[in-house]
Amino acid sequence: MLPSSTVENYLKALYQAEATRNENGLVPIGQLATAVRVAPGTATTMVKALAESGLVQYEPYLGVRLSPAGTKLAALVLRRHRLVEQFLVEVMGMSWAEVHEDAEQLEHVVSDRLIERMDAMLGHPSVDPHGDPIPTADGNVESHEYHSLLTCPLGTPVKVIRVADQNANFLRFLEEHKLKPGESIEVEARDPAADSVQLRTDDERRITIGTNAASKLLIEVL
Amino acid sequence: MLPSSTVENYLKALYQAEATRNENGLVPIGQLATAVRVAPGTATTMVKALAESGLVQYEPYLGVRLSPAGTKLAALVLRRHRLVEQFLVEVMGMSWAEVHEDAEQLEHVVSDRLIERMDAMLGHPSVDPHGDPIPTADGNVESHEYHSLLTCPLGTPVKVIRVADQNANFLRFLEEHKLKPGESIEVEARDPAADSVQLRTDDERRITIGTNAASKLLIEVL
DNA sequence: AGTTCCGTTTCGGCAACTCAAAATATAGAA
DNA sequence: TTCTATATTTTGAGTTGCCGAAACGGAACT
Structure with a gap:
């Protein structure tokens, strides 16, 4: 079944x-x-x-x-979801902020045939537009542990790797402020009392975001 | 709803x-x-x-x-189905024989946003890979009346326009024998007793097919 | 008019998925 | 230990979509 x-x-x-x-x-x-x-x-x-x-x-x-069986099945659903997202962005030219909803539907319906063709067409990508890893066809995932903007060192250049939130408005915000995966930024200060984190982006602009938002941005120290 | x-x-x-x-x-x-x-x-x-x-x-x-409302809804489902088929063949490089099943699922799930993007990417095609007309976004269809290989004149060159059958084996057969939409052929003879129709294809090969199959091949007299 | 046949409708029931609300379990505070 | 707050489970019921079998309607044939 x-x-x-x-x-x-x-x-x-x-x-x-x-x-x-x-x-x-x-x-x-x-x-x-x-x-x-x-x-x-x-x-x-x-x-x-x-x-x-x-x-x-x-x-x-x-x-x-x-269970192991459940884990594998879940990984395959996620594989379909993330490949579809990558496809919608890379091939269909859709905005990374709006592909989640479409993928949410398509993930249950795309055939193996089709998904493997997308995978090949995309050059077997390892991550989707949000930096989430794409499981392989046999259900394995390359998983990394990343710091977030809440736990990384201050005043050090870091690179955004992954965004752990699919909210379209949040994603559009990140895009506008050059905070998409791949961008380089720096945490200038954190203020726990104000629940805020101050960033400096690649183009020297300063932005302050909430700690909750900051925790969704996973990074790699450069 | x-x-x-x-x-x-x-x-x-x-x-x-x-x-x-x-x-x-x-x-x-x-x-x-x-x-x-x-x-x-x-x-x-x-x-x-x-x-x-x-x-x-x-x-x-x-x-x-x-009803009029039902007709419009049905046309939109068919629009999605046929655009998806055309997309799978033209963009994804899938075989015209195998896209029907995938489209059957996808037609219920692709968003307006996505379907319009496919439409644009394909250059607003008017027919799908089987020659079936693609309804417009407002539910209108350009419908033509075609002869089939059963009703067309004998010994006259005709062009295959549309195939009114989605069976994968049949479609593969047509592909192998150069009987896809766009190909030119000629009906040499019909034998009602034998339930058969004799064709000559573009590359001078002769094929005999059953009348039921012949009725599925819609053509235009050249 | 009676019978027969075929297609259609009605009926009771089942499976998957859901909710609201009542009953119960668990853990922590008094 | 008893009480209480919170989470979880159970219960009863509703919805959608399906089936098989019995009942029914209509047309054609005696």
Whole structure:
């Protein structure tokens, strides 16, 4: 049985919640429910079904964890999503701020044939327009640990590698201020009290952003 | 309320059944059920719902007819389907024989934004790889009446314009024998008893095909 | 008029997915 | 230990889309 779009979305959400999972490596049901935008009870029901099909391990009252099979499936969904995004930007010339919604639909529908053709046409890219890594066809991901603008050293040139947020307005903001992946910037100061971070961009302009926004910009020290 | 994939498929089937509709311009429920591959009772239920939303006119025991609203919606589904097919062939380099299945899925999911970009990238094509006309964004279609290889004059050069069948094996056969839209051929003879039609292709090769196959090849007398 | 046949409709039921609200579990505070 | 807050699970119910089988309508044949 091939997984429904709904199942794919649950798996994807669990995969992406990996970062924010709790002590035991379990994702609480509530968090999952929020991610897939359903009522908690709905998530409980679905998770039991997923456990039934061996895609997750379910510990009542504690949370869920992807099984190896679930992890692989989720990685493939993410592969499709990210290749589609890269394709929409590189080939179709769409804005990186607006491709997420389209990819969200297409990821459940593009055939293997088509996705591999996109992959080849793009030269087998390793990351999508937001810097998110693209899993391989067998479900493996090259994962790196990056600093964010919150944790990197001050006064040192750094390069934006990845943006961990798909909000279109935020992405448009980043584009306008030369903060897309690949751009070089520098953190001049942080003010925890003001909840802000001061940046200097490549073209010598100064911008102040909130710490929440800063935490979404992952960087590499140059 | 935006139409579900299921609704889109029913409307599309009705639109395409226009050719084979009965006296009153009504499509019998049984035919519709066959087209969308559901049991007759399922089609009856769905048709009542469609009538409820004003997308079709339903005459119990007689059949269904698309309303103006339904016709427009169906045309837009077909527009997406055919533009996607053209895109897959022209841009993605896929075989015309294999794009139908992919398009069948994508037609329900590609956004207006994306479809218009494809349209522009393709130079606003008027037909898809099978010669089927592509409706405009406002739902209009340039429709022509063509002869088929069954009704055209004998011994006269004709050009293949359109193939009214999406079967992959049939399409591959046509490709192998230079019978794709655009190719010039000639009907040498017809044998109703043998249920066959004899052709001579552009490269002087002779082929005999069945009358059913011949009826699927629409042509223009040169 | 009665019968037969075929297509259509109605009926009861099932599967996937969802919600709201009641019941329950867990963990931390009193 | 008992109480309380919060998260989770259970329950009952609704929606969409589907099926199989029984009931029905209409046209044609006796």
